[in-house]
Structures are given as C-alpha cells and as structure tokens.
Amino acid sequence: MNRTIVEREITEPVSLCLPDGRLNPAAVGWSRRPLHDTAGIDGRSSWGRNKRWEYWGVTTPTHIVTLTVSSLDYAAVHNILIYDRVSGTTMERGAVAPLGSSATLPASLGASSARARTRSLTIDIDEVPGGTRLRGRGARVAFDITAVRPAGHEALAVVVPWSKSRFQYTVKDVARPAEGWVEVQGDRFELPAGDSWAVLDHGRGRWPYKMTWNWGAASGIVDGRTIGLQLGGRWTDGTGSTENAVLIDGTLHKVSDELDWVYDEAHWLAPWRIHGGSLDLRFDPFWDHASKTELLVFGSRGHQCFGHYSGWVDTDLGRIRVDSLLGWAEDIRNRW
Numbered sequence: 226m227n228r229t230i231v232e233r234e235i236t237e238p239v240s241l242c243l244p245d246g247r248l249n250p251a252a253v254g255w256s257r258r259p260l261h262d263t264a265g266i267d268g269r270s271s272w273g274r275n276k277r278w279e280y281w282g283v284t285t286p287t288h289i290v291t292l293t294v295s296s297l298d299y300a301a302v303h304n305i306l307i308y309d310r311v312s313g314t315t316m317e318r319g320a321v322a323p324l325g326s327s328a329t330l331p332a333s334l335g336a337s338s339a340r341a342r343t344r345s346l347t348i349d350i351d352e353v354p355g356g357t358r359l360r361g362r363g364a365r366v367a368f369d370i371t372a373v374r375p376a377g378h379e380a381l382a383v384v385v386p387w388s389k390s391r392f393q394y395t396v397k398d399v400a401r402p403a404e405g406w407v408e409v410q411g412d413r414f415e416l417p418a419g420d421s422w423a424v425l426d427h428g429r430g431r432w433p434y435k436m437t438w439n440w441g442a443a444s445g446i447v448d449g450r451t452i453g454l455q456l457g458g459r460w461t462d463g464t465g466s467t468e469n470a471v472l473i474d475g476t477l478h479k480v481s482d483e484l485d486w487v488y489d490e491a492h493w494l495a496p497w498r499i500h501g502g503s504l505d506l507r508f509d510p511f512w513d514h515a516s517k518t519e520l521l522v523f524g525s526r527g528h529q530c531f532g533h534y535s536g537w538v539d540t541d542l543g544r545i546r547v548d549s550l551l552g553w554a555e556d557i558r559n560r561w
Contacts, residue, residue, distance in 0.1 A: 506535070
C-alpha cells in the first residue's frame with residue numbers, strides 16, 4: 226500500500242527545543258544538512274529521558290567496524306565491534322557506566338569532539354579538515370579511520386515528534402568514503418581504498434521508555450555512481466515524519482513513504498524485503514550481530530544483520546537500480 230506523506234524541508238537554522246524544554250514546532254521537518262541546535266537536550270529540564278549518541282558503522286570488503294558513544298542520563302553506554310569477514314571472528318568491547326561522566330558529547334553535531342573514557346575502552350570522534358576522524362582502543366583491538374566528507378556531500382536530518390515532550394532529532398549520513406586501519410590482536414589491516422564506507426547515526430532527543438525500530442543503511446558504487454541508502458521504520462510510523470532517502474553522488478533525494486519491513490524473526494539470515502510506494506528492496510544477510518542487555522533500568526534486544534541490498538528506488542532522476550550494495554538492516558527493541 227502506498228503511504229506517502231507530506232514532509233516539510235527545513236532550510237534555515239532552528240532550535241530543537243523551546244525555552245521550557247518542549248519540542249519547538251518550527252523544528253519539525255527534515256533537512257539536507259544539520260541545521261538544528263540541540264543544546265536543549267542537556268538534562269536540565271527533563272532528566273532521565275534524554276538520549277544522546279554518536280554511532281558510526283564502517284563496512285569494507287574485509288571488516289565491519291562499529292562504535293558507539295552514548296549517554297542516557299542515568300547511564301553511559303559505549304561499544305566497539307570489529308568483525309573479520311574472512312575468518313568470521315568477532316571482537317567486541319563494551320562498557321556501561323552509571324550516569325554520564327564517561328561520555329563527552331557535543332551540544333550539537335560538529336560543535337566539538339565526542340569521547341568515551343572507561344577502564345576497558347576509549348573512543349575519540351573529531352572533526353578534521355575534509356572529514357571526521359574515528360579512533361578507538363580496547364583490549365587487543367584498535368582503529369584509526371577517517372570518514373571523508375566530499376565537497377557538497379549531503380545528509381538526512383529529521384525530527385520525529387511523538388509528542389510535545391517526547392521527540393528525536395537524528396542525522397543519518399551515509400556513503401562517506403572511509404580510509405585508515407583496524408588492528409586485531411596485533412595484526413593491522415588497511416581499509417581497501419575506494420571500497421570502504423562510513424555511516425553516521427547522530428541522535429539527540431527525549432524518548433518514551435519503550436521503543437522498537439528498524440534501521441537500514443548501505444553504501445557503495447553502482448554503475449559508476451556513489452549510492453547511499455537510508456531506511457527506517459516502525460519508530461516513525463504515524464508521526465508525520467520518515468527517515469527514508471537515497472543519496473546519489475552526494476545529493477540527497479528524500480523518500481516520503483512509510484515503508485513495510487518483511488522478515489522472519491525465526492530466521493534472521495533469511496532474505497528481508499523493504500518496500501513502499503517509491504522503492505522495493507531485497508536484503509540478503511550474511512551475518513547477524515545479535516545483542517542482549519538487561520539492567521535494572523535499561524534493556525535492549527537487537528539483531529543487526531549485515532548483507533547486501535538489491536532492487537530499485539524511484540527518485541526525481543528516475544528509477545535508480547541497486548545491486549549488491551553492502552550495508553545492514555536491524556530490528557532493535559529498547560527499554561530505556
């Protein structure tokens with residue numbers, strides 16, 4: 226069923242929050258570059274519901290690298306994961322610390338550096354000329370990767386309004402060329418040039434206690450064009466916002482359809498189908514990163530499956546076909 230909605234494009238800087246901490250109605254919409262001031266998500270007007278994070282996923286022909294720096298007010302949750310696609314070896318280092326003292330996060334995207342400091346891992350995210358430098362270190366793992374930002378490169382920024390007091394600002398930045406190295410148990414691997422990609426998920430908001438979502442992203446070269454897919458579902462349903470888009474040679478093309486996600490929760494590595502009025506995609510996973518965390522006030526169950534997308538997306542440039550585009554699709558259920 227075609228479920229196309231009307232979304233407003235924001236073209237001027239705007240504050241996410243009103244002075245009292247509630248959602249600014251003028252902030253609801255989407256933009257092609259970060260324009261929202263999110264300094265109001267600071268815990269002073271609504272402690273306990275603020276969620277702030279920087280997540281990066283890097284895909285290469287040989288490795289998958291992910292990193293998270295986050296603060297949930299009452300806890301900071303950080304993670305480093307390196308998956309060797311050749312050997313199938315997974316090295317994961319995580320840390321959960323009370324309150325948020327182990328996390329340093331900028332008030333707004335790019336305003337300053339993001340850092341995690343715990344006994345078991347360190348992460349540094351720094352804006353540098355031409356891109357973003359990602360560094361991390363834990364027991365027997367390390368990386369130093371630059372997510373290059375090509376000239377004119379656009380990203381999808383969206384405000385999702387559940388209510389006046391519960392809302393989320395997200396920036397999904399796909400198809401960033403990646404360069405650098407990863408190190409596992411003393412062995413260093415250079416990222417293959419021209420075939421390594423970084424994706425950002427930047428989040429600032431105030432969330433309900435329970436939430437379920439789907440997220441998919443992919444990056445690569447198809448017929449000489451740089452293509453990035455950004456797909457979302459469930460958590461945006463009924464809000465009047467979507468987080469769906471395709472990036473073509475650095476230019477964002479918004480997809481204002483609520484999408485249907487079809488997959489078998491008993492067989493996560495079976496093919497997925499993601500479709501709507503403007504796109505129809507098949508996702509074939511090769512690895513399921515299953516995770517489960519249960520703490521007193523925080524719980525998460527998820528399946529982040531990595532694999533390849535094929536299918537088509539309709540844009541104002543016509544129908545764009547994709548074939549074997551490397552990325553992920555996930556099902557996450559949080560109590561936080």
